[in-house]
Ligand SMILES: [Mn+2]
């Protein structure tokens with residue numbers, strides 16, 4: 001069999017003989033093929049990558065599994081003999097209802113129909129724990145983002161458009177061969193009350209806070225960091241928000257270690273913000289895993305039972321958002337190590 | 353009812369009382385809310401946008417429908433009374449199997465269960481025909497892309513990295529307040545044989561062809577254009593490929609008019625390339641619609657029965673790919689008008 005033992009064991013745990021992989025990140029993770037959005041992977045004793053003729057050369061160069069070039073539904077017809085009589089899992093969190101209907105039509109019509117089994121996070125769970133090579137890639141992406149922030153930080157000033165700050169960050173990363181991990185947030189003044197407002201045409205004013213949330217995408221792997229910086233002399237109310245978030249963030253980061261659960265870490269930050277009367281203003285979860293996807297497991301949110309283990313890379317990103325006033329978010333990227341953690345994001349957190 | 357008549361009619365045609373909208377582009381199209389990836393829309397007599405607390409302010413500012421702030425599954429519980437006894441469509445091409453299972457659990461447990469109905473392209477079909485305002489946005493995105501190409505074209509030369517060409521295009525668009533519509537393709541020399549290879553670290557050589565496929569993303573709307581340019585004096589073999597693709601492209605563009613089908617247009621280009629012995633080398637479909645998504649309907653591919661009508665915006669993009677030798681693709685962005693078409697992409701197509 002061409003199937004590595006760890007993958008065989010994962011299929012066994014899921015109770016399936018094979019897995020129809022439709023998540024682009026999972027396809028890339030398993031096969032090395034970088035255009036997973038236009039591909040499917042049948043993970044079985046003889047794994048096969050399916051993609052179309054636009055990618056004939058690329059599939060040969062990149063995929064560690066043999067590829068078959070066809071467009072759906074010819075792909076499903078080709079796979080049909082290979083799945084006869086098997087229990088075939090599908091990724092219920094990714095597969096569309098329409099595609100499941102096509103799998104049924106192609107794989108359950110014959111004399112030895114496949115049994116289709118709903119699965120969840122079979123490969124995603126494996127991806128949470130990074131190999132040393134993967135850690136090195138995320139580390140490199142974050143190091144580049146730190147460099148970009150250092151280069152662009154002096155440019156964040158009154159009179160500058162939010163979108164110009166974003167353009168400079170993106171330009172810096174592009175020049176270094178990286179992409180932007182997601183739409184960059186640059187939220188100034190009252191726009192800081194929008195946790196995920198991207199950069200707008202708004203001109204940054206004096207005595208405002210500016211929240212900058214961005215990451216690099218390098219070699220398939222992401223980084224993710226947020227800094228909130230002061231322009232001029234923000235009000236004492238804004239400074240109070242900043243100190244509260246920084247206190248919560250540092251406490252939660254300090255608690256990152258193997259064995260901690262996502263729920264426990266979320267509670268560390270949420271309880272501290274609650275003590276400042278800011279529980280309601282912390283309108284999202286504490287953090288998430290980062291890797292081939294910028295948002296992946298484990299989940300650091302209220303009541304999450306996800307347990308941290310060495311090799312996971314997670315964000316810690318408490319924030320508070322006060323409509324009409326503004327907001328603060330501080331986010332670090334953290335590697336879980338054998339005896340605790342290492343903070344990968346190095347940009348300063350002093351409110352200058 | 354808050355539901356516009358055109359939407360009411362679309363639901364009637366689909367045989368449903370309401371539609372659970374999960375496609376991010378469809379959510380944006382219907383509601384105006386720009387973060388559709390983190391939202392759902394219940395399109396019914398009283399439409400409701402569902403999103404989470406990160407977007408409280410943004411939903412109030414952007415959505416033309418009332419919003420309810422909650423994370424799943426609280427959203428489904430809130431919607432349950434509103435869908436009692438109704439026929440509720442879901443978007444089978446977008447909805448995941450796992451989410452359908454959650455809809456069933458929340459909406460079919462009570463005494464007056466909803467009937468869940470698989471639908472396809474109910475809203476996508478409406479989106480294919482652009483309003484004058486939408487045409488203006490795509491036109492503006494393409495005009496910016498043409499400007500970017502004119503500015504960067506002199507920089508495409510032997511000794512320059514592909515990724516540097518991509519960075520300049522992206523930087524130009526960023527400075528003008530736009531994003532990149534998708535990962536930019538810059539494929540030089542033998543890499544031209546990869547229809548969708550993005551820009552690599554490869555240094556462009558002399559006497560090569562360079563295929564550049566890119567678009568602007570402005571105000572939610574995309575453009576899409578490909579040019580293949582010569583560096584130095586490419587071989588006669590490469591020039592022959594270029595002339596064949598240009599001939600096929602211009603013939604297909606000339607055939608764009610109301611009433612033409614996607615399959616007919618694809619055949620125009622495919623037959624001409626076939627006459628040059630290049631049918632096999634044309635390894636993808638002719639084109640696609642462009643709007644809120646960079647790839648949307650109508651489909652211009654072999655046997656497509658999609659009929660062009662005024663207001664559609666489509667690409668025409670034949671290409672040939674010869675492993676070990678190189679490739680050519682030429683793509684224009686075309687508006688279907690009452691009496692034919694208008695070419696929105698203006699960059700020159702001479703092989704300099
Ligand atoms: Mn984050």
Ligand SMILES: [Mn+2]
Pocket residue numbers: 576577667669683
């Ligand atoms: Mn295109």
